[in-house]
Amino acid sequence: MSTLINALDDSYARAAKVIAGADNAQLALPTPCTQWDVRATLDHLIGTTWMFTLVNQDQSVGEEAAGIGADDPVVALTNAAEANIAAWRAPGAFDGDRAFPFGTFPADAAAMMNLSEVVVHTWDIATALGADPMIDPTVAEMVYGFYRPMSLDPYRAHGAFGAEITAEADAPPADRLLALLGRRPA
Numbered sequence: 335m336s337t338l339i340n341a342l343d344d345s346y347a348r349a350a351k352v353i354a355g356a357d358n359a360q361l362a363l364p365t366p367c368t369q370w371d372v373r374a375t376l377d378h379l380i381g382t383t384w385m386f387t388l389v390n391q392d393q394s395v396g397e398e399a400a401g402i403g404a405d406d407p408v409v410a411l412t413n414a415a416e417a418n419i420a421a422w423r424a425p426g427a428f429d430g431d432r433a434f435p436f437g438t439f440p441a442d443a444a445a446m447m448n449l450s451e452v453v454v455h456t457w458d459i460a461t462a463l464g465a466d467p468m469i470d471p472t473v474a475e476m477v478y479g480f481y482r483p484m485s486l487d488p489y490r491a492h493g494a495f496g497a498e499i500t501a502e503a504d505a506p507p508a509d510r511l512l513a514l515l516g517r518r519p520a
Contacts, residue, residue: 335442339422341473342449346415349379349456352465353407361407365462366517367455369493372462376407379455383414386448389432390421396435418448436492446480453477454515457508474507481514490516 353376361373370378388395421427422445432444439447453469454477460467489495496516501509509519 335422335428335445338442338445338449338476339419341470341476342422342445342452343415343419344470345449345452345456345473346383346411346419349452349459350408350412350415352456352460352463353411356407356463360463363462365458367458372459373407375455375458375462376411379451379459380407380410380414382448382451383411383418385434386432386444386451387414387418387421389434389444390424390427390441394433422448436489436494443480446477449473450477450481450515454512454517457512457517469508469511471507474511478507478511478514481511486514 353372356372361371361376363372365372365375367375367378385395428441428445430441431438432441434444453473457467457469459465486495486498490497498516499513499518501513501519505513505519512519
């Protein structure tokens with residue numbers, strides 16, 4: 335699990351780098367998540383980071399996160415990320431199941447979903463801001479390998495993922511992941 339935690343830690347660092355210096359006009363830009371601008375995507379990312387953290391601490395939580403990063407998104411994300419990484423490094427963090435508003439999952443699956451939230455929404459934000467949307471190929475392969483064998487239809491119906499887009503079998507791992515989750519790779 336240390337590989338997954340390290341990937342999560344690196345992905346949070348990448349997210350903070352992407353959003354550093356974004357001004358109010360940039361925070362209002364549309365993202366590939368058509369229902370959210372950059373600010374709403376950041377709020378969602380910070381909110382889900384706290385959700386995964388609190389659930390790991392045996393607390394029940396909701397999904398509402400509007401305004402959570404309003405004062406300083408980088409600080410809000412960094413604080414949430416530090417707590418999140420600490421929660422995944424705690425003894426027993428990968429034992430048992432985790433109950434979320436959208437379902438109950440084994441802890442290791444919850445950690446992969448946590449990683450996917452950071453990776454994919456960082457890509458969304460980077461794309462909107464005109465920053466390098468690069469996803470580490472090893473991390474993309476990890477997340478793609480997690481989602482590929484499962485039916486994503488219930489999550490598509492809920493709006494968590496868009497309709498799958500066709501990607502070439504030999505496309506880079508990030509492109510295959512993004513297409514699977516309904517995003518058009520850049």
